[in-house]
Amino acid sequence: MTLRRRALLALACLSLVSPVAFAADKTAATTTAQSHDYPTQGRVEYVLGCMDDNGHDFVNVYKCSCAIDRIAAKLPYDDFVEQSTFSKYATLGGEGGAEFRVDRAKAQTKKFRALQAEAYRACGIGQAAALK
Incomplete structure (x- = not known):
């Protein structure tokens, strides 16, 4: 079984666990209660992309x-999709990338990259400095 497949299975299993199972751990219960509702597919795509970037x-x-x-605790899913899309395509060249270089897109990119750098730092991911 490949590492990517194991990661998908692990995330799928984690998404099936009820927040009640974490009741003994106040930190996990609080984080779960305060998080915005992200679809499992969105979380898995983020994790796989993060692993592509970090090993x-x-x-x-x-x-x-x-x-x-950590990102889900601070950002509603629709905002996450918008900001991460702007961030992903911020360096897209040519006419097709023009809409990702307007002031609003630049502001959304800056917000997302700052939030992601904070999350990376808090979670011990090594590329937090590279995101700035």
């Missing part, structure tokens, strides 16, 4: 999951 070590499944959980 496919199994420990990065947990670090990248931590990062998306």
Whole structure:
């Protein structure tokens, strides 16, 4: 079984766990209660992209999951999609990338990259400095 497949299975299993199971751990219960509702597919895509950028070590499944959980605690899903899209295509050249270089897009990119750098730092992912 490949590492990517194991990561997908681990995330799928984590999404099936009820928040009630974490009741003994106040930190996890509080984080779950305050997080915005992100679809599992969105979380898995983020984690796999994060692992593509930071290495496919199994420990990065947990670090990248931590990062998306921190982002979800602060940002509604629709805003996450918008900001991460602007961030992803900010360096797209030519006419096709023009809409990703307007002031609004630049502001959204800056917000997302700052939030992501904060999440990376908090979760121990090594590229936090590279995001600035």
